[in-house]
Amino acid sequence: MKKALLQPTVLALSLCLLALILLAGFWPSSGSELALLDKNLPPSLNHLFGTDWLGRDLFSRSLKALLASFYTGGLAVALSCSIALLLAMFAQINCAARWCVDLLVDVFMSLPHLLLLILLALVFGGAQHGLIMAIALSHWPRLTRLLRFEMQAINNAPYFQLAKQFGQSPLTVIRRHMLPHVIPQWLVGGMLLFPHALTHMAALTFLGFGLDPVNPSMGALLSQASQYLLTGHWWLALCPGGLLLICLLILSYIANAFITALRRGPQTHVSGGEFA
Amino acid sequence: MLQLRNASLDYGNTHIPFPDLTLEPGQRLGLFGPSGLGKSSLAKVLAGIEPLSYGELTLPGFAKGSANPVQWVIQQSEFAFNPRLSIKQSLRESWRSDDFMVLLDRYGVDPRWLNRRPSQVSGGQLQRVNLVRALLPSTEYLICDEITAHLDMITQQQIWQALSEEACQRKLGLLVISHDEDLLNLVCDDVLHWTG
Numbered sequence: 001m002k003k004a005l006l007q008p009t010v011l012a013l014s015l016c017l018l019a020l021i022l023l024a025g026f027w028p029s030s031g032s033e034l035a036l037l038d039k040n041l042p043p044s045l046n047h048l049f050g051t052d053w054l055g056r057d058l059f060s061r062s063l064k065a066l067l068a069s070f071y072t073g074g075l076a077v078a079l080s081c082s083i084a085l086l087l088a089m090f091a092q093i094n095c096a097a098r099w100c101v102d103l104l105v106d107v108f109m110s111l112p113h114l115l116l117l118i119l120l121a122l123v124f125g126g127a128q129h130g131l132i133m134a135i136a137l138s139h140w141p142r143l144t145r146l147l148r149f150e151m152q153a154i155n156n157a158p159y160f161q162l163a164k165q166f167g168q169s170p171l172t173v174i175r176r177h178m179l180p181h182v183i184p185q186w187l188v189g190g191m192l193l194f195p196h197a198l199t200h201m202a203a204l205t206f207l208g209f210g211l212d213p214v215n216p217s218m219g220a221l222l223s224q225a226s227q228y229l230l231t232g233h234w235w236l237a238l239c240p241g242g243l244l245l246i247c248l249l250i251l252s253y254i255a256n257a258f259i260t261a262l263r264r265g266p267q268t269h270v271s272g273g274e275f276a
Numbered sequence: 277m278l279q280l281r282n283a284s285l286d287y288g289n290t291h292i293p294f295p296d297l298t299l300e301p302g303q304r305l306g307l308f309g310p311s312g313l314g315k316s317s318l319a320k321v322l323a324g325i326e327p328l329s330y331g332e333l334t335l336p337g338f339a340k341g342s343a344n345p346v347q348w349v350i351q352q353s354e355f356a357f358n359p360r361l362s363i364k365q366s367l368r369e370s371w372r373s374d375d376f377m378v379l380l381d382r383y384g385v386d387p388r389w390l391n392r393r394p395s396q397v398s399g400g401q402l403q404r405v406n407l408v409r410a411l412l413p414s415t416e417y418l419i420c421d422e423i424t425a426h427l428d429m430i431t432q433q434q435i436w437q438a439l440s441e442e443a444c445q446r447k448l449g450l451l452v453i454s455h456d457e458d459l460l461n462l463v464c465d466d467v468l469h470w471t472g
Contacts, residue, residue: 158355159366161325166370166412167343176369177358 010257013250020247021070024063031061031216042235049239053228058221062240065216066247072132072211073197079136080197081143081190088147088182092155101148108141117200121209131210135197143189147182154178184258191255195248202244218244277301278322278346278417278449283331285317294318294331295470299417302447304440306460309470315453316350319421322451323348336416343370347410351422353402356409357394363405364390370409379408382438400431407435411442417449425454436463 035055043050049058091101108116120134154160154177163173198218204210205219218240225236278299285292292314299305309315320326323346324335336345350356357366367376367390380387383404389397397405403423410418420439424432440463443450452464460467 158350158352159358161320162348162356163358163369165323165325165344165347166409167338167341168369169341176361180360 007257010254013253017247017250017254020063021067024067027060027063029057029060031056031058031064032214033057040233043239050233050235052224052236053233058236058239061216061221062218062243065218065221065240066243068211068215069198069201069218069244072128073135073194073201076132076135076201077139077190077193077197079132080139080193081186083136083140084143084147084189085182085186087140087144088151091144091148092151098148098152101144105141105145105148108138113138114200114203117204118207118209121204126209128211131201131204134204134209135200139193139197139200143186143193146189147186150182150185151178154181188255188258191251191258194255195251198244198248277334278336278451279332279334280318280322281332281334283321283328283333285314285321285326286329287317292317294321295468297451297468299449299451301416301449302443303466304443304450304452304464306464306467307451307453307470308455308457308460308467309453310455313470315470316421319348319350319419319451319453322346322417322419338414343412343414345414345416346419347412347415347417348419349403349406349410349421349423351425353399353406354394356406357402359394362391362393363397366394367405367409370412375413376408379411382442383408384434384438400427403427403431404435407439411448415448417451418443419451419453421453422455424459425456432459439463 033056035051035057037055038047038051039053039055041047041051041055047057047059049062052058052061087101087104091098116138117134120137121130124130124133157177160173160177163177164170168176201210201217202219202222205217206223208223210219211217221240222237225233225240228236280294280297282296283294285294294314295307297305297307307315307318317326321328321333322335324344325348338345357363361369368374377387379385385401385404385408389401389405394402407423418439424435427435436459439450442448450464452460454460457467
């Protein structure tokens, strides 16, 4: 795992992403300032991503939208991963617990994803917290299933059974033998969930169930830009969309590097990388 | 005393009836049977890892948090060790101190292996470590499940000689499970034939 982090490409991409987040955080403009004399300007040195129909700087708006997406997406993914880990651990108690968790996973996986997201966002009242809860409560099933099988495989491993024979307490056995194996996969699962959550956030905001349209968010930017695409204002969709795509590709690359490192490391049962 | 009476195990739709057996302290009992009968399942039951479905099992008692006096040594030693831990860390898991050092020489374990990972030593070397790990001062019975099946003759001889001496010295009950009848006749006092 350490080697995966220290690969030059992974290191460089991680630093780029970090720099982008810091830049967005400390960027002086909120992107809400109107300048009607500068409206609909194409990308230039003064306005890197151009301006929109109200003269607002699209680069500032894109950075702030990205920051909002990362914050909301990060929180939602952290919650989703915690649910997955807790349910996978609960499934190890006995057959009944395993059956309950499997049933719950099957039920959630059988529901149409976008429909479930919309329903959950509505139930929790929309806006930012509705979006966070919708993503958190809809993205855990695949990771739960993966973790549950990984934990079961360890549970049946002779070295795990022998550790109990040596009088080790259940907590010690889990800490020494279960968690070191499961945690890296849990982290990779979370990293793979993150780009997925960001696209779903953008989709929900695009459909009008997400963030407040006044505040910049990736979904709102793309949604509003779609009205101007046919009028030749290509930068309104292409620039924020490109920024989002680049961030998602960087995240996916880092997550895949982790998966490759896990496969090469000792005792790995990582299966696939799809949590979509 | 370790005793099994009218016992059987259900694995889904599979029913495995076990033979009656009694193992006294210091006794070396061999269990002979063809592959696929459930010898390893029997070993797991005796070691308390798998709960018995039917019948009676008498095991020596032990306090919660202390090591089981019935220890189980498996054939594929590479699965008996956490690949993330060094050999020394794995040994300390059962011994909880460095007292195992006295056994290393007797079982031909080179102290230089201790800092290696299980994948960095051979199967024969790992099986010796596996035995040292199970031979705690509190161990009263040792279930040896085909422990030398894939080892060369010289290593087999060294291991069985050391184990036989250990069994005599400290009244260790040995249950030797194998499908090699010659080996059982050589090592054990009695041989139980399990034909299913």
